[in-house]
Amino acid sequence: MNALAATNRNFRQAARILGLDSKIEKSLLIPFREIKVECTIPKDDGTLVSYVGFRVQHDNARGPMKGGIRYHPEVDPDEVNALAQLMTWKTAVADIPYGGAKGGIGCNPKDLSVSELERLTRVFTQKIHDLIGVNTDVPAPDMGTNAQTMAWILDEYSKFHGHSPAIVTGKPIDLGGSLGREAATGCGVVYATEALLAEYGKHVKDLTFAIQGFGNVGAWAGKLIHERGGKVVAVSDITGAVKNPNGLDIPALLSHKEKTGKLIDFAGADVMNSDELLTHECDVLIPCALGGVLNRENADNVKAKFIIEAANHPTDPDADEILSKKGVVILPDIYANAGGVTVSYFEWVQNIQGFMWDEEKVNRELKKYMTRAFHNLKGMCHSHNCNLRMGAFTLGVNRVARATQLRGWEA
Numbered sequence: 001m002n003a004l005a006a007t008n009r010n011f012r013q014a015a016r017i018l019g020l021d022s023k024i025e026k027s028l029l030i031p032f033r034e035i036k037v038e039c040t041i042p043k044d045d046g047t048l049v050s051y052v053g054f055r056v057q058h059d060n061a062r063g064p065m066k067g068g069i070r071y072h073p074e075v076d077p078d079e080v081n082a083l084a085q086l087m088t089w090k091t092a093v094a095d096i097p098y099g100g101a102k103g104g105i106g107c108n109p110k111d112l113s114v115s116e117l118e119r120l121t122r123v124f125t126q127k128i129h130d131l132i133g134v135n136t137d138v139p140a141p142d143m144g145t146n147a148q149t150m151a152w153i154l155d156e157y158s159k160f161h162g163h164s165p166a167i168v169t170g171k172p173i174d175l176g177g178s179l180g181r182e183a184a185t186g187c188g189v190v191y192a193t194e195a196l197l198a199e200y201g202k203h204v205k206d207l208t209f210a211i212q213g214f215g216n217v218g219a220w221a222g223k224l225i226h227e228r229g230g231k232v233v234a235v236s237d238i239t240g241a242v243k244n245p246n247g248l249d250i251p252a253l254l255s256h257k258e259k260t261g262k263l264i265d266f267a268g269a270d271v272m273n274s275d276e277l278l279t280h281e282c283d284v285l286i287p288c289a290l291g292g293v294l295n296r297e298n299a300d301n302v303k304a305k306f307i308i309e310a311a312n313h314p315t316d317p318d319a320d321e322i323l324s325k326k327g328v329v330i331l332p333d334i335y336a337n338a339g340g341v342t343v344s345y346f347e348w349v350q351n352i353q354g355f356m357w358d359e360e361k362v363n364r365e366l367k368k369y370m371t372r373a374f375h376n377l378k379g380m381c382h383s384h385n386c387n388l389r390m391g392a393f394t395l396g397v398n399r400v401a402r403a404t405q406l407r408g409w410e411a
């Protein structure tokens, strides 16, 4: 089942649990706007290359649409659509005044030079600048993009609309980025994990963790787990995977990766098959890379007792069913990785106020939002006798449905 079919299925199940009116259900499912643009750039050698860029704006009932832009070879319209819809429920779960959107370009950023990436980002921005805006749709980083990508979008957008720092979040601090945004998704993942574990009387320091993906989210989550005394026993990225049953020295692994560009050949670890990361012996599995990685092929072999969905849509519905029968507790993406968009909200607020918060305030507020959202989510689980994924979906969908109804439909 592709990401969109799976997301729609979860949404419909939540709508059924909530007893949502079928007309509202239909209106919430159809995206507000889908944008597809052709982006042609000259490569450094002068040859031309074309890419397809997408921005799907799913819903704006609760506020400006919000979501990252992904550069990855597997970006396709259905996946962007699913990720945009997930953003709508995620911002509602976090209770920040946004709707949902997502964008992407089907490209491999590793095959492009920095100047080619800059040209591609600028052409994409030229094609969509009239359809995004500080109060309409605010992009941010996702897989394959980073603060520099946001700086190029900000610069290109500002040529058309005047200096607009709040047009993107996750930008460099020197351009109005927020302290703490770079770490925010990983940090939120750890706050979410702590909130969940507390329900079971468990603590990070007593448990073992396996992390798939060691980019922005995975590396920050790993670092913060390591700082709290948790044992990260296996880590993978696109270059390979490493393990150490006594716990990897995450700061040393990070500097090894920084120097060599790879995880393998790290002195404090053994190399392992990347495919085995998800089924590796551990207490807590944290997928921090692509969607659909947990599926009917591998779900039965998962050994973790807890799965924290730091990636978007890492578990397909077949795996969801298999894992829940095995008694594995899954903390869903639309809550677990909401720390990123929450601090994006703080960044946008700071830009609009023209007033910068210190990092301590950012992290304090992040923890407050993540903890409150967890208790709201648990409340829905109790009220509707459902699992954590449906707790999160019903929480998010109910808030968006209420806002939609309050706004009304009069033309």
Ligand SMILES: NC(=O)C1=CN([C@@H]2O[C@H](COP(=O)(O)OP(=O)(O)OC[C@H]3O[C@@H](n4cnc5c(N)ncnc54)[C@H](O)[C@@H]3O)[C@@H](O)[C@H]2O)C=CC1
Pocket: 141, 142, 143, 144, 145, 185, 212, 213, 214, 215, 216, 217, 218, 236, 237, 238, 239, 274, 288, 289, 290, 291, 310, 311, 312, 337, 338, 340, 341
């Ligand atoms: N950056 C953010 O603020 C947020 C990101 N997310 C989600 O978290 C996930 C990761 O995003 P980022 O860390 O930002 O991306 P990133 O581009 O910084 O890192 C992605 C990591 O995944 C690894 N990877 C790619 N394919 C892999 C494979 N087949 N096996 C193992 N590792 C693989 C890459 O090598 C890299 O280490 C995505 O699903 C994204 O949508 C969710 C919320 C916010």
Ligand SMILES: O=C(O)CCC(=O)C(=O)O
Pocket: 066, 067, 068, 069, 090, 138, 139, 140, 141, 142, 169, 170, 312, 337, 338, 340, 341, 342, 344
């Ligand atoms: O920070 C943001 O605005 C969006 C982050 C994002 O794309 C996500 O949560 O999946």
